[in-house]
Amino acid sequence: MLNILWDFDGTLFDTYPAYTAIFREVMGDEKISEDEIFWQLKVSFSDAFEHFSLNDEQIKAIRKMARQLQPEDLTPFPGVEHVLKQADKNVIMTHKERDDVLSILKFHNLDGYFTDMVAGDDGYPRKPHTASYEFLHEKHKVDLAIGDREIDILPAKDLGIRTCLFQNNTPGADYYLSHYRDFNKIIK
Structure with a gap:
């Protein structure tokens, strides 16, 4: 059993590749590597929000975009x-x-x-x-x-x-x- x-x-x-792309798009900072975003997200979304000093508007945008991902976007x-x-x-x-x-x-x-x-x-x-x-x-x-x-x-x-x-x-x-x-x- x-x-x-x-x-x-x-x-x-x-799901993390899609979330990483959303963070990158919202932050708009090409200097921040996808790996850094990915590993901060792997700790938690809250950790990533804090680590990158995101404001309330950015956090709302990320949450909204994440909810708009379609089932076919996630494997x-x-x-x-x-x-x-x-x-x-x-x-x-x-x-x-x-x-x-x-x-x-x-x-x-x-x-x-x-x-x-x-x-x-x-x-x-x-x-x-x-x-x-x-x-x-x-x-x-x-x-x-x-x-x-x-x-x-x-x-x-x-x-x-x-x-x-x-x-x-x-x-x-x-x-x-x-x-x-x-x-x-x-x-x-």
């Missing part, structure tokens, strides 16, 4: 469907709005793999607060939490759930994955 709690952005879907990571098929239950905890997540999953024919979700507009405190993870864990007995950022695994660690960082080697996770094709090597 394997019940997995998934983060969405950067874990199920390769699932290669091999993620193979992992979804292996789980008994898959649940999502994301800061993204529920309608956006559902439309992206449906467009990519992945909606049938998920039993439950806590989304950004559900009223739970933001990660790394444990409330949303506690809710999903109590309801679905989560065995593993997969995320691409440290804030994705911290709530799971606090609750005694095994953790996996995807494309991130920050110390503290139980498992590390660079590609989903290697999932069977780490989970036995």
Whole structure:
């Protein structure tokens, strides 16, 4: 039996290239590298807003443009469907709005793999607060939490759930994955 709690952005879907392009467009500063924007976003949107000293108008523009991305603009990571098929239950905890997540999953024919979700507009405190993870864990007995950022695994660690960082080697996770094709090597 394997019940997995998934983060969405950067874990199920390769969304950061699109977000990086939006930041770059709004900032209009060609001197700032895409890599610097990408890695600040990988910490968190709030961290990137602060790091680049963005004003309220810029932040609103970025959030609006991010919400206007279409499902076809965002692609699932290669091999993620193979992992979804292996789980008994898959649940999502994301800061993204529920309608956006559902439309992206449906467009990519992945909606049938998920039993439950806590989304950004559900009223739970933001990660790394444990409330949303506690809710999903109590309801679905989560065995593993997969995320691409440290804030994705911290709530799971606090609750005694095994953790996996995807494309991130920050110390503290139980498992590390660079590609989903290697999932069977780490989970036995």
